[in-house]
Amino acid sequence: MTVVVALKSGDYLQPRGRLLQFEPGIVMAGDTRLSYLGRGNRPAEDDHAKVDSIGDFAIAGYAGNRDIATSVLSRLEGAIVRAEDFSPRSIASIAQSMLVDDDLRNRHLQPKDRQVQILLGIRDPKTKNFVLYEMATDNGFELQPRDGMAAIGSHGHYVKEMFDKVRRIAAQLPSDPFKGPEVTLRENLAPFVWFLLDKAIETAAEVEGTGSLIGGGLHLVVLHSRGVEAMDPDDNVRLRL
Numbered sequence: 001m002t003v004v005v006a007l008k009s010g011d012y013l014q015p016r017g018r019l020l021q022f023e024p025g026i027v028m029a030g031d032t033r034l035s036y037l038g039r040g041n042r043p044a045e046d047d048h049a050k051v052d053s054i055g056d057f058a059i060a061g062y063a064g065n066r067d068i069a070t071s072v073l074s075r076l077e078g079a080i081v082r083a084e085d086f087s088p089r090s091i092a093s094i095a096q097s098m099l100v101d102d103d104l105r106n107r108h109l110q111p112k113d114r115q116v117q118i119l120l121g122i123r124d125p126k127t128k129n130f131v132l133y134e135m136a137t138d139n140g141f142e143l144q145p146r147d148g149m150a151a152i153g154s155h156g157h158y159v160k161e162m163f164d165k166v167r168r169i170a171a172q173l174p175s176d177p178f179k180g181p182e183v184t185l186r187e188n189l190a191p192f193v194w195f196l197l198d199k200a201i202e203t204a205a206e207v208e209g210t211g212s213l214i215g216g217g218l219h220l221v222v223l224h225s226r227g228v229e230a231m232d233p234d235d236n237v238r239l240r241l
Contacts, residue, residue, distance in 0.1 A: 002153035003200050004030035004050055004061035006119045007189050008132040012148035013178070015170050020180040026121035026130055027189045029197055029220035030061050030153075049219045053228040055081045057123045059221050063153035064116035068137070072116065086124035088131065092143045095120075095135055117152040121223050130223065151200075158200035166192070185222050190231055194218060 006028040007013065014020060030050035051061035054077035062069035079094045118141075120133045134150050135141045151159035170178045177192035197218055222229045 002031060002033075002050060002063040003151065003155040003159060003197060003204075004028070004063055004117075004119055004153050005149065005151040005156070005159045005193055005196055005200075006061065006121060006132055006146070007149050007193055008121070008130060008147060009183065009185060009189055010147065013167075013183070013189075015167055015178050018178065018180065020178060021182045023182065023184045023224070024128075024130055025123075025185045025222060025224035026059065026132055027185055027193050027220065027222050028059050028061050028119060028121055029193045029218060030063075031197065031201060032217040032219050034066065051119075051219055051221055053221060053223075053230075056227055057086070057125055057223075059121045059223045059228055061119045061152070062116060063156075064137075069116045069118065072118065072141075076120070080122070086122055086126065086131075088143070088145070091120075091122065091131070091133065095133075095141045095143050119146075119150055119152055123223055123225075128225070151196075155200050155204045158203045159196050162196050162199045162203075166195075185224050186229075186231070190220060190222060193220060 006026060008026050009022045009024055011022065013022060028051045032048050032050065034048040048066075050063070051059065052073075054060050054073060058077075058080050060073055060076065062073065075097075076094065079097060083090065083094060115137055117134070117136045120135065120143075122131050122133070123129070124131070132146045132150060134144045134146050134152065136152075149160070149163050151157075151163075166173070166177065170176050175191075177188055177195070179188065183189065220231045222231060
């Protein structure tokens with residue numbers, strides 16, 4: 001069970017009634033617990049990063065079958081490292097090339113435990129623009145552009161609910177994630193993402209009793225104008241409701 005969340009910085013995060021400047025970039029984070037449902041009594045592992053850099057200009061996170069995701073992301077990294085064109089059409093072509101292998105092409109026809117969802121953040125080195133995509137095996141890895149927030153995994157809906165709530169009451173929080181006048185990736189959005197993940201895992205444990213199947217540590221990466229940076233949760237002050 002997994003939750004991975006990404007925030008693309010920009011005006012789509014603008015709280016109602018406020019006018020803030022957003023540092024461009026993408027923050028992505030996920031839990032690190034790898035559970036083995038349906039595989040006997042094999043214990044969960046708590047040190048598996050589900051988000052990481054893929055080359056100098058991209059980051060990615062996944063939910064679902066680890067073996068399929070690892071294969072796809074390895075191919076994707078190789079293609080992106082060699083790419084000269086980072087336009088949406090080119091990236092879509094790269095994503096579709098992941099389906100050349102017939103076995104991989106038909107993964108979306110397999111049972112639920114063969115599914116994979118991927119979040120892909122890219123910085124075009126030519127235009128300097130940041131783009132966030134979502135893709136999955138069940139739609140043939142068709143790229144879906146995402147603005148603002150995107151969450152995948154079995155508990156992604158908890159992240160979305162908390163995101164909407166925090167945006168409505170941000171100014172009343174003891175630690176406002178959108179404290180202006182400039183919202184930065186490291187000081188504002190990274191702690192906000194930690195908070196969203198914490199609350200999603202906490203809510204899942206309370207509502208579903210699934211605390212043992214999701215969680216472990218948290219791993220976060222930031223894609224900014226200087227490249228990719230991994231951050232430690234101890235660097236951030238946790239937000240409180």
